[in-house]
Amino acid sequence: MIPLIYLGFIDVELVDILDVLLMSYLLYELYRLLKGTIAINIFLGILSIFFAWKLFTALQMELMKEFLGAFMSAGFIALFIIFQPEIREFLLHLGKPTLLTRGRKLFFLLNLIPQKAQKVNIDNIVNACARMSSTKTGALMVLTRKNDLEKFSSTGEEINANLSSELIQNIFFKNSPLHDGAMIISHNRIKSARCILPVSGNPNIPADLGLRHRSAIGITETTDAVSIIVSEETGSISVAENGEIQVHLGISELKNYLAAEF
Secondary structure (H helix, E strand, O other): OOOEEEEOOEEEEHHHHHHHHHHHHHHHHHHHHHOOOOHHHHHHHHHHHHHHHHHHHHOOOHHHHHHHHHHHHHHHHHHHHHOHHHHHHHHHHHOOHHHHHHHHHHOHHHHHOOOOOOOOOHHHHHHHHHHHHHOOOOEEEEEOOOOOOHHHHOOOEEEEEEOOHHHHHHHHOOOOOOOOOEEEEEOOEEEEEEEOOOOOOOOOOOOOOOHHHHHHHHHHHHOOOEEEEEOOOOOOEEEEEOOEEEEEEOHHHHHHHHHHHO
């Protein structure tokens, strides 16, 4: 028998508290996903009707309950049609391996699940970034973790070569046919180059960041990858992870960051 918590005349089971917490988390993630888009107004409108329906049901107002109940039945079907792109992005967000990583901080039992760390020769990457930064050579590198990014690596040219500083610089050399697009690095090897990445639609990204930076952020919004960007205009180095970007990193900062992550 699940224990009860008595709050006056209300009996609240622990499973009810868990139910409310999980629903609150899902609603918060949906709100965060839709915030800043026109879809948030539709979402809040449907949410208001849903709570009104529940209220009329609790008050046993049969006419309003039946009316709003019929609306909600058809409304949920319309919801999946209207919010198809947002729902897809939300499900991708829930399926990210980083969600398990964040969960480890909240639930210590998850630490019993073994994690295999991917080793990367960060010195070759850092040395290449330092050289390309000094020559203002634009570059975009994506380092995989659990997601293999096969969908995105297949859009470019397969390289499948050992990771080396010289090869990175040659690929991103301005006259190289492979310099445009992203390089995907997986299992300490250059998997492919000239790859096409999804561009982030986040309206909060600073206006001075161009398409290369937006693509670097975009790939980390739906995967657990880490992106490294070298600006062609300023030579500054940036790193993107979990849909967030850190700009103007020094060489030592970049090395420390990659050492901590890999």
